[in-house]
Every structure is written in structure tokens, then in C-alpha cells.
Amino acid sequence: MLKFEEQKKLDSVNGALAIRSEIESIVDEICKKGYKNICWLGIGGTYASCLQAEVHMKERSSIDFFVENAAEYILTGNKKVGEGTIVIISSVTGRTTEMIDGVKKAKEAGAEVIGFVDYADTELAKMSDHLISYPENEQLKFFMAADRFMYNAGEFNEYDELYAELDEHLARGLVEVEKSADELGESIARKHMNDSIHYFVGAGNQYGATYSYAMCYWEEQHWIRTKSIHSAEFFHGMFEIVDRDTAVTVFVGEDSQRKLSERVAKFLPRICGNYNIIDTKDYELIGISEKFRGHLSHLLMRVITSRIDVHIEKLNCHPMEIRRYYRQLDY
Amino acid sequence: MLKFEEQKKLDSVNGALAIRSEIESIVDEICKKGYKNICWLGIGGTYASCLQAEVHMKERSSIDFFVENAAEYILTGNKKVGEGTIVIISSVTGRTTEMIDGVKKAKEAGAEVIGFVDYADTELAKMSDHLISYPENEQLKFFMAADRFMYNAGEFNEYDELYAELDEHLARGLVEVEKSADELGESIARKHMNDSIHYFVGAGNQYGATYSYAMCYWEEQHWIRTKSIHSAEFFHGMFEIVDRDTAVTVFVGEDSQRKLSERVAKFLPRICGNYNIIDTKDYELIGISEKFRGHLSHLLMRVITSRIDVHIEKLNCHPMEIRRYYRQLDY
Incomplete structure (x- = not known):
């Protein structure tokens, strides 16, 4: 399998x-001494991950949290x-300058x-009061933090059960999903x-994925134009430009907002002949x-879309590492 | 002047x-009896207006408010x-169904x-505890409500001064802007x-305008494809697909986030020959x-862009009233 190191x-x-x-x-210590609110701070791809943490918490939590x-x-x-x-x-x-200045403020x-x-x-590492240094897996890290805050607030009683399953099965499960995708x-x-x-359409914890997959992968790494739209908003304007040949991919997840994307997936075949539903x-997991x-x-969606990436990269003879402008110029 | 009834x-x-x-x-009565927080609730174009109210308040207010x-x-x-x-x-x-169900909940x-x-x-009118029925001017209505809440919270001392100026000069000012645009x-x-x-790019209270102008005007009413992006995010992926011929319009406003759009406006000429800065x-106002x-x-931006609309409508022989799918089909 192409570019796949199991x-x-x-x-x-x-x-x-x-x-x-x-x-x-870290979280237990913070909860013990008390805190007022949680601010998920990001930009670009990390901003998208913040949106995913936000919707994940919103479904469950009374903690005062927000995204900036x-x-x-x-x-x-x-x-x-x-x-x-x-x-x-x-x-x-x-070393992202907006993040450095934002954290400073x-x-x-x-x-x-x-x-x-x-x-x-x-x-940014030096500016962190609590630093955790481990490569990749951004969303997993964010969700682990969110889950611990919610667990400590009595809002996530299944915490131990969930993480026992993840420790045992998640890595293998994701690898198997990736292979079958x-x-x-x-x-x-x-x-x-x-x-x-x-066009990429998604909702719930897939919306951040939709937004960042379109922008940080297709636009930034494949140089293909995209628009991402929330499934809730699809019917409020954007769908007027969809016709038989319009390329649309819908990300359907399994959280509270699944229905919003199912609605798009169900409607699309009536007006479009060039769509994909993922x-x-x-x-299986x-x-x-x-x-x-x-x-x-x-x-799951991330490992599935990563298979699209490796094939587009090869077919378009466009290495995903190259950037036209990002960090190549002053701006 | 085309389609212009002064x-x-x-x-x-x-x-x-x-x-x-x-x-x-209404707001004074609510403030007198006390309230916990403010939820700006919208979908599609009204969701975009909520985003504008949010950034407007965020610049000034400690009230607990959020957008849904x-x-x-x-x-x-x-x-x-x-x-x-x-x-x-x-x-x-x-009669927007999502709004009816959202308000009900x-x-x-x-x-x-x-x-x-x-x-x-x-x-929706019947479901409102406090109904104000007056056509159009959605953002002005939202900002008047936001400003009154902030005034009552002691966060907007210039309230009387501002509205004395608006009552006297805003309508004429906007009409003159529209003519000169x-x-x-x-x-x-x-x-x-x-x-x-x-591509439409904007920030601050222009971001909602950017989002809704792209979606509710060009996509919905002109059937022209768009992508809208926040100026803060432009440099984090999207700009990689901008080249000489890419059509980009930047909305530059005058609020706290002006700098973010100025940055895009300043950079664009280096990589693009098909842009507009508004x-x-x-x-003058x-x-x-x-x-x-x-x-x-x-x-101001809204009256400026309305001049683009009337001309595109005429040039493209595409009446802005027609919809392909919106409320034409069940979905």
C-alpha cells in the first residue's frame, strides 16, 4: 500500500x-485549584481542531469554554x-507568529x-505553563484534555471505559480502517x-475536518481549489451552484450532528452526478x-482522507511538502 | 442609476x-429584571449577521454572549x-424550519x-416573547439591540452620541456611499x-458580510461559485491556490480587525493580477x-456590494429572485 508504514x-x-x-x-491539578473557563486557541489547522473540541464538549458539558x-x-x-x-x-x-502573540496576550x-x-x-513550548511534547495526533490530544476536564466536572462517567477501549483497540482499529479505505x-x-x-460538506466534529481538509490539504498541499461548508448551511445558499457536474464530497460522522450531513447526502443525488459520500x-472499528x-x-475520517491524499499526490505528481508561498515569502 | 430608489x-x-x-x-425591561446571557441564534444569512453582532460585542463587552x-x-x-x-x-x-425548531427548543x-x-x-413572530416587526436592515437591528445591552452594562458610554449622529446622518450617508460606489x-x-x-476575504464585522455576500448573493442569487475566507485564515492554507488569474475580492473594514484584511490587501498584488480591494x-460618511x-x-460594505449585484444581474441576464432549489423542492 502506497506510503503506509503500519x-x-x-x-x-x-x-x-x-x-x-x-x-x-495537569488537568487534575488545574481542576483541584479551580479555573474559570477554557479557551481553545488556534489558527488555520489548529483553529479547526479547536472547533472540533468545542462541538465535542458542547454536546456534553456545562463548563464555560469557547474557541478563539x-x-x-x-x-x-x-x-x-x-x-x-x-x-x-x-x-x-x-513558531507560528499569531499563536506566539496570542498566547503572550x-x-x-x-x-x-x-x-x-x-x-x-x-x-510556544517555552511559553506553555504546562508543556506536553509529543508529535502529531492533535485532535486526540485535544479530546483527551477535553474529556478529562469533563470527567472531573462529573460530565463524563464513561471516561475509564472509553480510554480502556482506546488504549487496547484504537491504534489497530484506525490502521485497519485506513487499509480498507x-x-x-x-x-x-x-x-x-x-x-x-x-466542495466539502460536513457537520459536528466533522466540520473542523471538512474545513481543514479542504484548506490544509487540497488547497495547501495539493493546490486544488475547494470550498468547505457546514452541512447546516448547505441548504441556505450554497447548494444553488451545485449541478450535475459539480464535485461534492460529504463527510458523514456519527456524533450528534450526523443527521445534518445525512440530509445533504440524501438530497445530493437529485441534483448532482459527481458526488461522494464518506x-x-x-x-468497522x-x-x-x-x-x-x-x-x-x-x-476515522482523517485516516480515510489520508488515502485520498497519497493517491492524489502520486497522480498529480505534486509532492505534498511543497509550498508556493507559505513561509517562502514575507507577508 | 440602475435599480436605485433613493x-x-x-x-x-x-x-x-x-x-x-x-x-x-424591551432591552431595558430585560436588564432591569436581570438575565444570564445572550444567544444570537441564526442560520444562513441570519447566522452571518449573528457573527457580526458577536465580533462587535467582543470588542467591548463582558456580557456572556455567544452565537448558535x-x-x-x-x-x-x-x-x-x-x-x-x-x-x-x-x-x-x-417560517424557516430550523429557526422554528431552534426557538422552540x-x-x-x-x-x-x-x-x-x-x-x-x-x-416565528408568534413565538417571540418580544416582537419587533419592521422590514430589512437586519444588521442595524442586531447592532441596536447589542448596543443597548452594552449601554445598560456601562460598556458603551457613547451610545447617545452615536445614535444622535445615526438618526441625523446615517440614511443619507449610506445613500451617498451607494451612489458613489x-x-x-x-x-x-x-x-x-x-x-x-x-474568492471573498474579510475580517471583523466584515467577516459575516464576506460569508453571506459570497453565499447568499453570488451563490444563491447569481449562481456564481465562491469561497469566503476569514482574513486571519487566508495565510494558513487557502492562499496557496491564488495565482495571477484567481479572482479575489478583499473587504477591508474599519473595526478592530482592519489590520488582518490590510495584510491580505498588501500581499495580494505580489501573487495575483485579478483582485479587488474594497x-x-x-x-465619506x-x-x-x-x-x-x-x-x-x-x-457601508453592504450598500457598496449592492451596486455589484444590480450590475451582475443585468449583465448576466439572471434575475436575483430566481432559485434553482431553495424552497422549490423538498429536502
Whole structure:
């Protein structure tokens, strides 16, 4: 299978799950001393992950939490951020300027920062009051933090049960999903490698995936134009430009907002002949209880779409590492 | 000037400003008895207006307020909505199903509803605890409500000064802006009438305008494909697909996030030869103090873009009233 290192993938997810004890001790300490609210702070792809954590918590929690885009926060501010605010960030490079300035501002306002920063020797890592340094698996890290906060607030009694299943089965489960999605990935890649524009539609914890997959993968790494739209909004304007040949992919997840995407998936065939429905429900996840699948469906989607990526990369002879402008120019 | 009824426009804005006394008595009564938080509830175009109210308040206010998309709220819920929540909605038709179901759920949770519903004899109007029925001017209505809440919270001392200026000068000012934007509107319409895709970029209270102008005007009413993106996010993926011929329009406003759009506007000429910068600062607004312009720049943008609309409509022989699917089919 193209660009697929099974053991590396297993190790990556299992390693991420293993940092849970670190997360727990940090979150438990914060909960013990008390906090006012949680601010998920991001930009670009990490902003999308914040949106996923937000919808995940919204379904369950009375904790006061919210998402801020770092660049907006720097200029507009947010009076909710202050003493007692826990800012949660994620960064690979640790040197994204908007994140550095945003974290600086939040800390000046009195906030405490939990930083998932892949490299410990970077500015964002140094600015984090609580640093957790482990590569990749951003959403899993965010959800582990969110889940622990909710568990401590008495809002997530299935915490131990869930993580026992994940520790045992998630890494293998995702690898098996990825393998079984390879054929679909190749067929979508072949069908859409020349698209002039591709629409991605999703909801719930898939919305962040929809937004970032369109922007951070197709636009940024494949140089293919996209639009992403929330399934709830699809029927309020955007669908007027869909016709027989319009390329549309719907991400259907298994959380509380599944119905919104099902509605799009059901309607599309009446007006469009060039769509794909990717439904995480079609993929087995051995050892994981049905009730937890909604919780995880964005992780399934990510490994499924990664199969589209490797095939588009090969078919379009366009290495995903290259950037036209990003960090190539001053802007 | 094409499709331009000056007196009607003056009357429309002045009439909207005149409902301020109604808004004040409703909001003052609510503030007197106390409330917990404010939920701006919308979908599609009204969701975009909610986003504008949110960023407007965020710049100034410590009130607990947030935005909910009605369709998402119905399924995912939001534990912040309950006794003491003031839900603010706007609807022209009063019969959008997601809004009806969303308001129903919020009321069941104990919320109180301020409804700006154009037609009083509709379901959403009847569900509103406080109904204000006046056509159009959605953003102005929302901002008047937001401003009164902030004024009562001691966060907006310039309230009287601002509205004295608006009552006296806003309607005439917007009409003059619209007239002076006609030439720009026609030139943008001619340049882009055949676009296969058009990108709109904006920030601050222009972001809602960017999102809804792309979706509710170009997609829904002109059947031209678009993508809208927040100026903060432009540099985090999307800009990789911009090249010499990519059609991009940047909305530059005058509020706290002006810098984010200026950054895009400054960078674009290096990589693109097919862009437009619409900067509200280029338009005079006689009688309005400099310090209030940021507050109003989304209203200026709306009258400016309306000149693009009337020209595209004529050039493309595509009446803006027609819909392919919206309310033509069951979905």
C-alpha cells in the first residue's frame, strides 16, 4: 500500500494515548485549584481542531469554554480571557507568529497555558505553563484534555471505559480502517485529480475536518481549489451552484450532528452526478463500543482522507511538502 | 442609476432607526429584571449577521454572549441556553424550519426570545416573547439591540452620541456611499461576470458580510461559485491556490480587525493580477464621527456590494429572485 508504514502508525497513536497520564495530572491539578473557563486557541489547522473540541464538549458539558482564533484575539480581544482562564493550544513548529502573540496576550491577561507543542525547544513550548511534547495526533490530544476536564466536572462517567477501549483497540482499529479505505481513496483521487473546484460538506466534529481538509490539504498541499461548508448551511445558499457536474464530497460522522450531513447526502443525488459520500459508519472499528463511535468519527475520517491524499499526490505528481508561498515569502 | 430608489432607501434606514425606542424599552425591561446571557441564534444569512453582532460585542463587552447555528443547536444543544438566556433572532419570512425548531427548543429550556421578524403574522413572530416587526436592515437591528445591552452594562458610554449622529446622518450617508460606489460596482461586475470561482476575504464585522455576500448573493442569487475566507485564515492554507488569474475580492473594514484584511490587501498584488480591494475608508460618511466608522463599516460594505449585484444581474441576464432549489423542492 502506497506510503503506509503500519508499525509507525500504530506506534504514533499508542504513543499519543500514552501521554494521557501527563494530561490527567495537569488537568487534575488545574481542576483541584479551580479555573474559570477554557479557551481553545488556534489558527488555520489548529483553529479547526479547536472547533472540533468545542462541538465535542458542547454536546456534553456545562463548563464555560469557547474557541478563539489567535489572529482575531490579538486585535479584538476577548474579555472572557483572564485570571482563571485555561488556554489550550497545539503547535507542530512552535513558531507560528499569531499563536506566539496570542498566547503572550492571554498570559498577560492572567491565563494559564496548556501547550501541546511537538518540539520542546521552541518559543510556544517555552511559553506553555504546562508543556506536553509529543508529535502529531492533535485532535486526540485535544479530546483527551477535553474529556478529562469533563470527567472531573462529573460530565463524563464513561471516561475509564472509553480510554480502556482506546488504549487496547484504537491504534489497530484506525490502521485497519485506513487499509480498507485505500481503494476508495484511490478512486476518489482518480475521479477528482483534475477538479477546478471541489466542495466539502460536513457537520459536528466533522466540520473542523471538512474545513481543514479542504484548506490544509487540497488547497495547501495539493493546490486544488475547494470550498468547505457546514452541512447546516448547505441548504441556505450554497447548494444553488451545485449541478450535475459539480464535485461534492460529504463527510458523514456519527456524533450528534450526523443527521445534518445525512440530509445533504440524501438530497445530493437529485441534483448532482459527481458526488461522494464518506460515511464513517461504513468502517468497522473492532473493540470499540457503538456508543463511543461518534466521539471518534473524525479520527476515522482523517485516516480515510489520508488515502485520498497519497493517491492524489502520486497522480498529480505534486509532492505534498511543497509550498508556493507559505513561509517562502514575507507577508 | 440602475435599480436605485433613493427615497425608499432613506425611508427604510430611517424607519429602522426609529424602532430603537421599541428595542430600548424591551432591552431595558430585560436588564432591569436581570438575565444570564445572550444567544444570537441564526442560520444562513441570519447566522452571518449573528457573527457580526458577536465580533462587535467582543470588542467591548463582558456580557456572556455567544452565537448558535439553529440547526446545530437543535441536535447538539448548548447547556448555556436556559433560564435567563435572551435569544435574539431575525427572520424575514418567519417560517424557516430550523429557526422554528431552534426557538422552540430554546424556549423549552427557559429562554426568552427577542424576535425581529418582518411579518407579524408568522410562526416565528408568534413565538417571540418580544416582537419587533419592521422590514430589512437586519444588521442595524442586531447592532441596536447589542448596543443597548452594552449601554445598560456601562460598556458603551457613547451610545447617545452615536445614535444622535445615526438618526441625523446615517440614511443619507449610506445613500451617498451607494451612489458613489456605482461605478466600482459596474466595473467589478463586468470584470467578474464570467468567473468560474470568486474568492471573498474579510475580517471583523466584515467577516459575516464576506460569508453571506459570497453565499447568499453570488451563490444563491447569481449562481456564481465562491469561497469566503476569514482574513486571519487566508495565510494558513487557502492562499496557496491564488495565482495571477484567481479572482479575489478583499473587504477591508474599519473595526478592530482592519489590520488582518490590510495584510491580505498588501500581499495580494505580489501573487495575483485579478483582485479587488474594497475599503470602506475610501467612502465619506458625512456627519458621522471618525470613531464610529468601524461600528458601521459593514453597513457601508453592504450598500457598496449592492451596486455589484444590480450590475451582475443585468449583465448576466439572471434575475436575483430566481432559485434553482431553495424552497422549490423538498429536502
